[in-house]
Each structure stands twice: as C-alpha cells, then as structure tokens.
Amino acid sequence: MTGVLENGRVTLEELKEKMAEFARERDWDQFHSPRNLLLALVGEVGELSEIFQWKGEVPRGLPDWKDEEKQHLGEELSDVLLYLVRLSDICGVDLGNAALRKMEMNAIKYPVKLCKGSSKKHTQINVDNSNVNGESGGAATDQGINSYIKSTSAGDDV
Missing domain, CATH: 1.10.287.1080 (MazG-like)
Structure with a gap:
C-alpha cells in the first residue's frame, strides 16, 4: 500500500x-x-x-x-x-x-429564502412567523415549504 x-x-x-x-x-x-x-x-x-x-x-x-x-x-x-x-x-x-443526494435533499428542506441566517430545523421554519402560505404552526410548515419549492421551480419569486 x-x-x-x-x-x-x-x-x-x-x-x-x-x-x-x-x-x-x-x-x-x-x-x-x-x-x-x-x-x-x-x-x-x-x-x-x-x-x-x-x-x-x-x-x-x-x-x-x-x-x-x-x-x-x-x-x-x-x-x-x-x-x-x-x-x-x-x-x-x-x-x-x-x-451529494443528501445535500440536494437538504437544499429542498432548507431553501435559502426561508432559512438564511437561521439555525432552526426544517420543521420549525416559519413556525414563529407566518409561512409562505400565510398560515402559522408546524403542521403548515411542510405545506408552506412544498408550496415554496413548487413556486420557485416554476420561476415565481416568493
């Protein structure tokens, strides 16, 4: 060797x-x-x-x-x-x-616009504030992130 x-x-x-x-x-x-x-x-x-x-x-x-x-x-x-x-x-x-796949998954879980400068876990993103759908609470967070991902992949700016 x-x-x-x-x-x-x-x-x-x-x-x-x-x-x-x-x-x-x-x-x-x-x-x-x-x-x-x-x-x-x-x-x-x-x-x-x-x-x-x-x-x-x-x-x-x-x-x-x-x-x-x-x-x-x-x-x-x-x-x-x-x-x-x-x-x-x-x-x-x-x-x-x-x-590399895990990094790609994390990029989806933690979009820059929603988590830049924050150490919150993906399940807590926008729990304290309204999420991208205007809803509050942990259950809505995943829906908000999913909506955000769909809108940014379609070229919309949130």
Missing part, C-alpha cells in the same frame, strides 16, 4: 480501495461486518469528541492550539473518515453520491 498520492489529493473511491486492500492484506475482512464497523466508528467519534471536551467554543482554524493538538485532531478525524468509508463500502453504498 502506498502513502500519499502524486497530486496530493485523494478521492473517496481511492480511500475505499486503499481501505479494502489494507483489510485484505491483514485478513480483516472477516471482522468488518457492518455492525463491527459501526461500533468502531462510534468509538472513534467518542475519541474525537474527547479532544473538544471541556474546551468550550473554539475559533475556526484553532489558532491557539499547539501543533501536537492539531495533529492528534487530524488523526482522530481520519479514523472517523476511514471507518465511515469502509462501512459504506461494506454496505454497498456509494458515499460520494449519497452525500
């Missing part, structure tokens, strides 16, 4: 192949069931969480962190990514395409 790629970038497909090769060389496929990989992933997320535990909010770029802390963070982030890529491979899920 080789180290860094020539261009310095790696795709999810290349990571998937490298992880499969890594497991195959060690005869670990027998242990890489979806359940086992998920539990390993959860454990790594816990280790990642420990890094931030008790630090409170930290600024982007982590300017006050030591190089060793950032290196440790990179290692734990990598563990999470690698288990996630391996789990998706074992489950037969194209992670890149699944992620």
